[in-house]
Amino acid sequence: MRLAKQTILRLFQYREFLILAKSIGIKNVYSDTLAEALGSSATQVRKDFSLFGITGNKRAGYQLDDLLSQLNELLGKNEKQKVIIAGAGNLAKALMQYEGFKKEGIEIVALFDNDPVKCDPQNDPPILPIEDLYNFVSEKQVELGVIAVPYYVAQQILDLMIVAGIKGVLNFAPIYLKAPKDFFINDMNLRLELETVAYLIKTRTKAGVHKESS
C-alpha cells in the first residue's frame, strides 16, 4: 500500500472536515463536497479513498458517520497517543497550551529541558530535567516526540529519544537530522515556510499554493 505522507495528510483533512460537517448536522457527503472544502478535486478524493479501500455509495455518496468511522479506524484515531516534547521554550509553551491535541487524543505527557529554571515537575504536564527523558520514555513506552530545542543540540536530543524508544518526531529545529530509516521525522521549518511565502510574493508568479477562489 502507498504511504505517501501527503496522502495521509489529506485523509486527516477529510476527517477534520467531516467532524466539522457533522457538528452542523450534515448527514452525508460527496467526493465533491470534500474537494470543495479542501480546495482539492473530487477525483483526488476518490482516488485517495480507493487507495485505502474506503468505499461509498454510487449515486448517494458517502454516509458521514460511516465514512468518519472508517477514517478513524484507518488513521488510528480510536487509540490515544502519548507524546513528549524536548525543549520547554517558547514554542513548546504554545504547544502545551494548545487544547487541540488533547481533543484529538494526543496527550502531551511530559516536557524535558536542561535548564533547571524551566523545569517544573508540578506542572501539568510535568516539565522534567532532560536527564529523566530516557527513563520516562522507556518506562511509559512513549513513541512520539516533538523536538523544540535549539538546532545545535537537536541531533543529540534525537539520538537520546531514539535509544529511549521514540519511533518518530515532529522536528521544529531548523536542521537536517539523521536517523535510522525506519524512524519518522517530519520537519517543520516555520521560518523557511514564511520566507518561501515572502519569496513567492516578491516574484509574483502565477500559480498559487492554493486553488483559485470559488
Added chain:
Amino acid sequence: MRLAKQTILRLFQYREFLILAKSIGIKNVYSDTLAEALGSSATQVRKDFSLFGITGNKRAGYQLDDLLSQLNELLGKNEKQKVIIAGAGNLAKALMQYEGFKKEGIEIVALFDNDPVKCDPQNDPPILPIEDLYNFVSEKQVELGVIAVPYYVAQQILDLMIVAGIKGVLNFAPIYLKAPKDFFINDMNLRLELETVAYLIKTRTKAGVHKESS
C-alpha cells in the same frame, strides 16, 4: 520558470546550510556536500541550481561566497521584509519571541487582536486592535501576513488582510482558506503534521520521511 514551492524551500535550505558552513570557515562546496547536509541527492541539488541558472565550476564545485550571494539575490534576501501577525495568542507569542526571523531580515512590525486585554501598543512590536489592521497595513504597505487566530474567524481575517494589501500568508488556522488565485497561502497544520507522524509510527511502514541514516 518553475515555481514549485518545494524547490524554493530547498533553495532556502541550501542557503541555510551555506550560512552555517561559512561560519565554520568552509570556502567551497560541492553538490555532494549540500546533498549530504540536507539528506537529498547531488543530482537534485544541481538540477535545482540549473533550473534557476545558478552555475558552479566544473571540478571545483561552488565557491561558497559566490553561491551564497547568488542565492541571496535569487531568494530576495537582500531586501528586508515586513510581516504582521493576526491573533496575539500563544503561537503568536512564540513567533514574536523567536529571534530567527529578524536575523533573516523578516521584521514582525505589528500583531493584531480583538481582545483588548491582549493589546499593548507599547510592546515591541506593538499589539494593536484588529480594527487598526487595515490602516496599518495599507499605510505601511505590508505584504506578508501570519494567521494565528482561531479557525472560525480565519477566513474573515484573511479577507480583511487581502483588502488591506497583504499578498500572501502563512496560515496556522486548521482550515482551508479561499483567496484570489494570485494570493499565496502556505498552510501549516501543526496538529495534522503531528498526527501524521503518529499514524506512520503506528503502521510502521517501510519508506521513511527522511533518507536512511548515513
Added chain:
DNA sequence: GCTATTTTGTGAATATATTCACATTAAAAA
C-alpha cells in the same frame, strides 16, 4: 603541456502524483 580525474550541467529515463474519461451502479423519477 599532456593526461587522468573529478565534478558540473543537462537531456533522457524513470518514478510519483494528479487528472481524465468512462463504465458501473444505486437512487430517483417517470
Added chain:
DNA sequence: TTTTTAATGTGAATATATTCACAAAATAGC
C-alpha cells in the same frame, strides 16, 4: 417497472518530480 440521472471507482493518460547516465569542462598530477 423502466428510464433517467447523478454519483462512485478505477484504468489510462497526463503532469510533475526525481534520478540516471554521460558529455563537457576545469583542476591536479605528472
